[in-house]
Amino acid sequence: MIHTSSKVQDIRRQFVELFRNKETVVDRTGAQVVEIINASFIADEDVIFGTPNDDWNERELQWYISQSRNVNDIPPPIPKIWKYVADENGFINSNYGWCIFSYENGKQFSECYNALAKNPDTRQAIMIYNRPSMHVDASKDGRSDFMCCQNVQYFIRNNELISIVNFRSNDAVFGYKGDLFWNKYVTDRLHNQLLVNYPSLQKGPIIWNAASLHVYSRHFHLIEKELKESIIRNAKAIRNMTSCFIEENRSN
DSSP states (O other): OOOOOOOHHHHHHHHHHHHTOOOEEEEEEEEEEEEEEEEEEEOOOOOOOOSOOHHHHHHHHHHHHHHHGGGSOOOOSSOHHHHHOOOOBBBBBBOOOHHOOOTTTOOHHHHHHHHHHTTTTOOOOOEEETTTTTTHTTGGGGOOOOOOOEEEEEEEEEEEEEEEEEOOOOTTTTTHHHHHHHHHHHHHHHHHEEEEEEEEOOEEEEEEEEEEEEEGGHHHHHHHHHHHHHHHHHHHHHHHHHHHHHHHHOOO
8 A cells, every 4th residue: 555655744844945046926815925836745743834823723623523604704803814714694604523524515524434334445435625606605795715625535555554635725724734633633533433343443544635835935934943943953963963073983
């Protein structure tokens, strides 16, 4: 079995290299963005840049589980970004709990579980988040919410539950860390249910695919910080190698 060998640290290095070479694009708002097209990596760290936000993760999880598609039901304080993308009454599209748990969206979690419980070798265990009508729904009643997550597919291979997360667009700072927290929750919940069917089943990697993985200009300072730290790390490595070389020559 072969899957991507890239990890979060590799993605971090790619962003640093793009930033160092001043390779940026301009998004629809006119902001400068450092962007990786078709990023694929194992989500082995909770953040790409920045630090985890445990308070927000828990509040967003509560809202997702409620399946409410109104931002006014988010445990306060409500983030500005959610108010910005909502219509004048607070409605949005991207409550991911609604996407996978609701009957209205096809009971995606249940269908996925049933597929795996019936056949551990299946390639049909998919939780579909997005929908064709999103081209219209994204701007319905003045909202600005074209859902970012497309789907998540699950495999059982070599007695491991493997998650493959697919995004059309993913902010590498705020977006990734919140989305990974959610996907870990869903994976844990699915794994716990599948233990009834497969008692020795282990949790495998979460593989992250983002058609556009990007860092906005307001977070360029995080890339700069990583760049400076990488220079320091490289300098230390060179000094250590030089010291070892000198000591080896002395002993000879």
